[in-house]
Amino acid sequence: MLLIRRCEEQLAKSHQRGLVHGACHTYVGQEAIAVGVCAHLRREDVVFSTHRGHGHALAKGVPPVQLIAELYGRAAGCSHGRGGSMHLFAPEVGMMGTSGIVGPCILQAAGAGYSFRLLKRNNVAVAFFGDGAVNNAAFHEGLNLAAIWKLPVLFVCENNQFATEVPFAYAAGNPSVASRGAAYGIPGVELDGNDVLAIRAAAGEAVARARAGGGPTLFECKTYRTRPHAEGMGDYTYRTREDVESWKAKCPIDRLRQVARGLATEAIDAEVQREVEAAQCEAEVSAWPESHTATDHIYATPRKPAPAPSADQGRDITYSQATLEALTWEMATNPGIFVLGEGIGVRGGNFKTTAGLFEKHGAERLRDTPIAERGFVGLGCGAAMTGTRPVIDFMFADFVLDGVGEIVNQIAKMQYMSSGRLKMPILLRGCIGIGHSAATHHSGNYYPMFAQFPGLRVVVPSTPYDAKGLLHHALRCDDPVMFLEPRELLSLTGLVPEAPYEIPFGVAQVVSTGTDVTVVAVGRMVRKALDAVADLGREGISVELIDPRTVAPLDVETIGASVAKTGRLLIVDEAFALYGIGAEIAAQIADRFFDELDAPIRRLNGLHTPTPYSPPLEAAVVPDTDAVTKAIRDLLAE
Secondary structure, eight states: OHHHHHHHHHHHHHHHHTOSOSOOOOOTTOHHHHHHHHTTOOTTSEEEEOSSOHHHHHHHTOOHHHHHHHHTTOTTSTTTTSSGGGOOOBGGGTEEEEOSSSSHHHHHHHHHHHHHHHTTOOOOEEEEEEGGGGGSHHHHHHHHHHHHTTOOEEEEEEEOSEETTEEHHHHOSSOOTGGGGGGGTSOEEEEETTOHHHHHHHHHHHHHHHHTTOOOEEEEEEOOOOSOSSTTSOOSSSSOHHHHHHHHTTOHHHHHHHHTTTSOHHHHHHHHHHHHHHHHHHHHHSOOOOGGGTTTTSSOOOOOOOOOOOGGGSEEEEHHHHHHHHHHHHHHHOTTEEEEETTOSTTOOTTSTTTTHHHHHOTTTEEEOOSOHHHHHHHHHHHHHTTOEEEEEEEETTGGGGGHHIIIIIITTHHHHTTTSSOOOOEEEEEESSOTTOOTTSOOOOHHHHHTSTTOEEEOOOSHHHHHHHHHHHTTSSSOEEEEEEGGGTTOEEEEOSSOOOOOTTOOEEEEOOSSEEEEEOTTHHHHHHHHHHHHHTTTOOEEEEEOSEEESOOHHHHHHHHHHHSOEEEEEEEESTTSHHHHHHHHHHHHHGGGOSSOOEEEEEOSSOOOSSHHHHHHTSOOHHHHHHHHHHHHTO
8 A cells, every 4th residue: 555655646746747748647545445455366367447547556566667657658667658647558467457438447347257257267357446437337237247147357436436526426316336236136345445454355255256156246445535636637626625634534554554553664664665766766767669669559460361262162152151151160169259249149140140159159158138239349348358259249330339439449449558468359240231221220331430440450341252251350360350241231142162261351352354444342332333334344344343341451552553554433332421431542542543543533422311211212322233333434434
């Protein structure tokens, strides 16, 4: 506790000196909680934390010099200068990261618990979070998932009375966090957050229970932070000096000194002070990160698979059968793969994505979930961080929007923030596209949005052959993959080899060769464009059709080489034109291949409107073959 206190006091001074370049959220007053809980954790047990995580990092074994150097932005920091106060990573000691977003740590700890259960490891995951998180959806979804699956997790709420500046008494309809455990059928324990001995005793029972398969426990540790929300912020517009002083009198360190009378606490004080001063001096003179490393570790090292066999070596099967074949093979060879989703167990998935797999692998690897997309996406993140390979089957891409924060703020950034020490082998799959009168909440095309974020691979296969090869690759790489399947293509048949094979990301397919015009089509639009190519071919118009297959990464070289041959480019995409993939392709081609163009680049897209239900209205918002044919003719006329 003294080590945490002295480090925090040093960091507060350093903030005043300008050595801390961003926020500095200190843990002063709450030291008993981190120490009491972490006293029972092994090195292989894992901790997930929130923005006020300095104390958790130190209690889990992060050296003070690494913590201080991180807040100084130095390469010697535990996150190599990429995280600062709110993003502390040290997976080598089980500190799996802290987050500036409220709530994800709850879901990630549940995911780690799932990994431990699947891999038969006798370890425990701990989530530390503040009172503000208990009114967040992540709290409900995370505790519920951990409870129904009896995961080995300890949820520790550090109720320090305020979420930033909002009093918990105002923000909570039920002001007892511990009592909420009963709502999920798990023990809820209220503790004096300044009594390290009481916390240590309770944590010993909870951790032992988790290791024995008894499931999760919820702690509410009532405490108080005696410094501002963050250093430099005003503190007395929402609380009084008298309140702060009264809580300082309840200092957990002074309280333990009273119990430890007769021990040489002065010697402990001196030893800790020397250690912190030495750490501060070392951190201050340590090197800055090299600027050329700013883009390192966004993605894992790419796999280089053997060349894929020709499609004409295969059998005629559907798109859905092709992806099921790939998933079946990978699950048989990799016991760390498990699938989460609604109805993917006995039922086999809404689109038969997991048909027959429950009978082979059982409920632990084919896990039906509640309707809780943020919950099971966030859980999948924690599982991927701790040694397993989750497949998140979200049915329709519209549904996963409830979990987009977990995808964008956590999954996509985890490899980067941990400087490559954590991998993120997670596959997120679901249907996209307009058809079947599914209306506006079952028809979204969201690949342009996801393609924008560094760290994500975004795949949109258009054929059964590509779908199988790309899914095999997705289930073997260490990056997070958004695997988006056009619903209208699921019954499409094509030749697919029976043996497993991989198609690497970022390699476009030249579907047909031509000399007059290049057409780039995405997803379902490849079929529409093929029909147009056939119609125009009968008139002697030669069209080169390119399917990117993945929109992130995007194979601009193949498109550019085609444009150099034809001089014209049309991009056909069912998704919106505004801010879309077509705009990105057009910009890159104009930037790099402008001199090869004989006419302006043209785009053909779906209308910029929510998807209507009625068949005539639905048909009006999506390009058809006639529209593609007309667009090609118009471009050739320019």
